[in-house]
Amino acid sequence: MLEDKKLVELHHESGNPNFAVGDLYLGKVKKLIPGLNAAFVDVGFEKDAFLHYTDLSPYIRSILKFTQQAITDKSETFDFAKFKNEPEIIKTGKITEVLGGKPNILVQILKEPISSKGPRLSCEISLPGRFIVITPFNNVVAVSKKIHSSEERKRLQKIVEAIKPHNFGVIVRTAAEGKKTAELHEDLTTLVNTWKTIQENLRNSQAPQKILSEQTKTTSILRDLLNESFNRIVINDKNIYTDTKTYIQKIAPEKQDIVTYYHNGAPIFDHFGITRQVKASFGKTVNLDSGVYLIIEATEALHVIDVNSGYKSSSNNQEQNALASNLEAAAEIARQLRLRDLGGIIIIDFIDMKLPENKKNVYEAMEKFMAQDRAKHTILPISKFGLMQITRQRVKPEITISVAEDCPACKGTGKIGASMLIVEDIEKNLLYLLNHQHKGLTIRIHPILHSYLTKGWFLRSRQWQWYFKYKKWIKLRADSNYHLTEYRFFDANDEEIKL
Known part of the structure; x- marks a missing residue:
């Protein structure tokens, strides 16, 4: 993904994208760990997946009951709207009280396998659409806080409460702002039909088994990222071009003309300057135009980024040089976190600054630069040692490309x-x-x-x-x-x- 011709995100899909975030599996509880208040679940991966009590969902008893009924259903007339929910579990409960019989359980991949760890699971089932997300086993309607107009929030709340079926909670996404009832209803109907497909796939299934795959990488990216700022989508594969054109016509007809098919002979990444940007942006050292450079090191526990001034010397004022270098580095670091999809704990060693207001300027700039980052993150102000600490959500392995x-x-x-x-x-x-x-x-x-x-x-x-x-x-x-x-x-x- 390019913003102003600058590479900011690079998504990669392998030929066998099993255990992707959002996939639904019928898993078998293998081992309960009371000390961790967690369970290990067999979903078919070489290592058992991890399920913590806090990821069970308050409606876990309803999920277990539904899973069992769906597996043994012979009549093919199982009506989910008439399904009777079980009481919610308490937040401070024990895993052994809920999964004591080591049952089969419907789970969703929360994090892909990373390094030597198996997948991380959740029982808080959610099915995302273009404008809404449905969450079975409850009737709660919530509207994205990023929609600032209170009138628009109330309008969307009323529409969804009027059209949603029983036993389905709905979260209204930011993209729904200004949309008509018909568009929301179509999105809701598609997701309810997906849930019916899950029900059918569960019938007579045996754990471990995949019940439903997340959409392809192409459509899931467009579903989550497409907005008014997109002005071009370029594809070099005829089949993906056709699928994307159809998908765009369905979810955003006004945007269908921005989809173009590339067949100019030269590799598509070379034509748009992406190959050069990848070579310049990955690796241990990242050079900026002014001479400032970053050293990015990864350890098992965290990522460390060192900012160096190089030969930058716009003035004789050392403090101003440090501030200018740090502000330029902050913009590039925010881009690097998105581009490499770095997660966990990130420590940044900025060039030393003495004035508190300069440290505050760099902190505020970093918050501004990372505002476009969809991954959940927390930024702490620069410490007395000149270090900034960031935590960033990790849901899949980071992208590492050797440029040597x-x-x-x-x-x-x-x-x-x-x-x-x-x-x-x-x-x-x-x-x-x-x-x-x-x-x-x-x-x-x-x-x-x-x-x-x-x-x-x-x-x-x-x-x-x-x-x-x-x-x-x-x-x-x-x-x-x-x-x-x-x-x-x-x-x-x-x-x-x-x-």
Whole structure:
């Protein structure tokens, strides 16, 4: 997903996307752990899934009763609207009191398997639609707090209370704002039919068994993310294009024209500059345009991000430099958290600032930059040690992409940075040296890189582009002793300039 041509989210679906968030399974309780007040449930994964008492749902007795009735139903006339709910359980109860007989149980994947852990489960069943979410076994109607108009909230509440069937709770999503009764009713009908499908799939099923899959990655992303700000959806697969066009016509007909089919020959990620952004955005080090750079390290317990000023020196005021660098880093860190889907505890070591108001500015900026993040998160102010602590919801494994390439000089025995970024690196260092009044600059580079930078005439040659941009002629000297991505700067006296 791009915002203003900048990559902010990267979703990936494997060929066998089992145990995705939202999938429904008939599981078998295998082991009760009273000390943790939790149970391990077999849902078919190599490791038993984890179900804590707090994720059981107040209506767990109703779910157990429904599951048993649906499995043994022979008549095919099981009417859920006439289903009689059992009393709710208390919040401070014991897992052994509820799941003592180790029954079969209908569960939903809350978190995908991460690292050595099995899936995390919930019995608080919810089925999301475009405008509403239904929650069986209760009759509560709630409206998203992000809809600020009290009149609109009351209108939506009345509509849903009038059209919803018995035994279904409904949560009205932010996307429902301004929608008509017919649109909400259509969404509700679709979800109720999905629940009927679950009922049918449960009949004669044996644990562990998948009862219902979440929608495909494409449709689930569009269902959750599509809003007025989307102006283009580009697809390079004919089948997915057709499915998406149909889905958009169904959920947002006014947006169907933004769906386009890409068949220009060049890889779609290369055409839209995504490959280059992936190479520049992943890996241990992330460089920003001003020279500020981030070091991102992952441990078993948490993620650590170190902010470094590099050669940024917009003024002689160290405090102002630190503030400017930290504000720029905060924007990139917020993007990195979304892009890599980092979860758990995140510690950020900002450049030291002395003034409390500057620390407050960085804290408020981080809150603003992370406002677009759909994952639940909490941000703490910068501590006396200059550290910011963030917790971010983790529901699936983080995205890790190796951007190092086999070195052409050593045939793969070492690693170098992404070669496609070498020209950008040269330009950043060149700009820095020119700003510091270095004259008569010469760059020594490998002959292949020399040919690339000097080929063509005038604006087609990178060397000429630099001349028109910086009003100075930069000499390029080929040196076959350099490896492909090696370069060094020399001054007018042919002395190497150390960066």
